[in-house]
Amino acid sequence: MPVITVYINGQKISTESGVTILEVCKANNIPMLTLCHLKGLHDIGACRLCLVEIEGVNRLLSGCTTQVADNMMIRTDTDRIKRYQRITVELFFAERNHVCAVCVANGNCELQQAGYAVGLDHIRYPFLYPECNVDTSHPWFVMDHNRCIMCTRCVRVCTQVEGAGNWGVMNRGHDVRIISDFNTPWGESSTCTDCGKCVHACPTGAIWPKAVAQGQLTKYPEMIGELVEKRKLLQ
Amino acid sequence: MKRPFANASSGLSATDPRVKLLDTRMKKENFRPDALIEILHAAQNAYGYLPMPVLQHISNKLHIPPARVFSTVTFYHFFSLKSRGDHTCLVCTGTACYVKGAQQLLDAVEKSFGIKAGEVSADNKLGLQVARCIGACGLAPAVVIDEEVQAKTDGQQLVAKIHEKLEAI
Numbered sequence: 001m002p003v004i005t006v007y008i009n010g011q012k013i014s015t016e017s018g019v020t021i022l023e024v025c026k027a028n029n030i031p032m033l034t035l036c037h038l039k040g041l042h043d044i045g046a047c048r049l050c051l052v053e054i055e056g057v058n059r060l061l062s063g064c065t066t067q068v069a070d071n072m073m074i075r076t077d078t079d080r081i082k083r084y085q086r087i088t089v090e091l092f093f094a095e096r097n098h099v100c101a102v103c104v105a106n107g108n109c110e111l112q113q114a115g116y117a118v119g120l121d122h123i124r125y126p127f128l129y130p131e132c133n134v135d136t137s138h139p140w141f142v143m144d145h146n147r148c149i150m151c152t153r154c155v156r157v158c159t160q161v162e163g164a165g166n167w168g169v170m171n172r173g174h175d176v177r178i179i180s181d182f183n184t185p186w187g188e189s190s191t192c193t194d195c196g197k198c199v200h201a202c203p204t205g206a207i208w209p210k211a212v213a214q215g216q217l218t219k220y221p222e223m224i225g226e227l228v229e230k231r232k233l234l235q
Numbered sequence: 236m237k238r239p240f241a242n243a244s245s246g247l248s249a250t251d252p253r254v255k256l257l258d259t260r261m262k263k264e265n266f267r268p269d270a271l272i273e274i275l276h277a278a279q280n281a282y283g284y285l286p287m288p289v290l291q292h293i294s295n296k297l298h299i300p301p302a303r304v305f306s307t308v309t310f311y312h313f314f315s316l317k318s319r320g321d322h323t324c325l326v327c328t329g330t331a332c333y334v335k336g337a338q339q340l341l342d343a344v345e346k347s348f349g350i351k352a353g354e355v356s357a358d359n360k361l362g363l364q365v366a367r368c369i370g371a372c373g374l375a376p377a378v379v380i381d382e383e384v385q386a387k388t389d390g391q392q393l394v395a396k397i398h399e400k401l402e403a404i
Binding site (some may be wrong): 155161164165166167168169170171172179180181182183190191 | 287290291300301303304305306309310340383
């Protein structure tokens with residue numbers, strides 16, 4: 001891979017080509033907000049938190065799906081990006097029923113951390129309060145759609161890493177929901193292997209193991225990336 | 236907990252001509268997973284809608300996880316999980332048709348047949364649907380009954396036309 005030079009926030013960085021802006025930022029300790037990104041899974045640019053400004057490009061691009069090019073001038077810290085990130089996080093909170101105080105993931109939640117990172121103190125948009133199910137049919141795990149942010153990390157980890165394909169996404173727009181099999185209870189799934197990878201991949205308290213109290217949830221999302229690396233060695 | 240691991244049985248009868256037709260179609264496509272949409276089209280043509288056992292059958296045969304089949308079906312408005320009735324009445328509620336009285340048409344059908352938009356009558360004879368715009372604004376208010384467009388219609392005419400269609404078979 002040829003080595004190229006990019007400028008991130010004015011800092012000159014040498015990197016190999018073919019990598020994404022997010023990967024370069026991570027390697028160089030440049031902070032970048034992410035929610036739908038998880039090492040080991042294909043990036044889809046869904047959460048729009050890793051937005052970057054690139055000189056010569058009018059619109060904002062997602063850092064996780066944009067590859068670096070030679071002499072690219074990238075900014076990750078402009079007021080415009082910060083404004084949009086804050087709007088995005090506010091909309092995440094307004095879209096479903098997120099109540100940190102009663103959530104198992106309180107203190108260990110990527111959405112909550114994103115809220116702190118953008119300095120969220122109130123939400124300017126009306127809450128939608130959609131009616132969401134809580135699926136407790138699985139013997140060990142719970143799927144709480146109230147806390148789901150539709151990052152589809154569970155869907156991707158189940159399809160791309162476990163290979164089971166238990167999870168999917170149904171409908172469109174406001175009505176989108178994560179589904180197991182044919183929108184049937186998780187406990188009755190004919191595809192789920194009970195591996196628990198989706199539990200660790202979930203950035204919020206939407207999927208969690210039973211018998212965990214409020215604020216007691218610990219997840220190891222890094223485990224997914226390590227697992228993918230180890231599986232490469234097997235091939 | 237006991238789960239039917241591996242593929243759940245679809246419970247479809249192998250002698251059903253519609254199942255045979257579907258199987259032939261899948262074989263023609265070499266059971267390629269990326270032929271899913273074509274197969275779903277064929278299934279909806281054969282059944283009029285997509286019953287759950289058919290989705291299970293397709294999922295088993297094409298080796299596509301059930302969730303992916305269901306995602307595809309719910310993403311496209313063309314596919315329907317519920318029966319749309321033997322006859323369908325599609326009322327356009329686009330701006331022009333709405334101004335020209337699409338709501339009165341819907342009310343007339345609701346009053347005569349006891350079904351609301353999106354519903355099917357108890358005997359499964361008639362289904363009532365609405366469309367955002369069917370692109371025939373010059374014919375407003377327009378209704379499509381069994382793929383036949385009724386232009387500049389009113390409640391009385393429409394109800395008479397539906398009765399005519401229902402009695403035709």
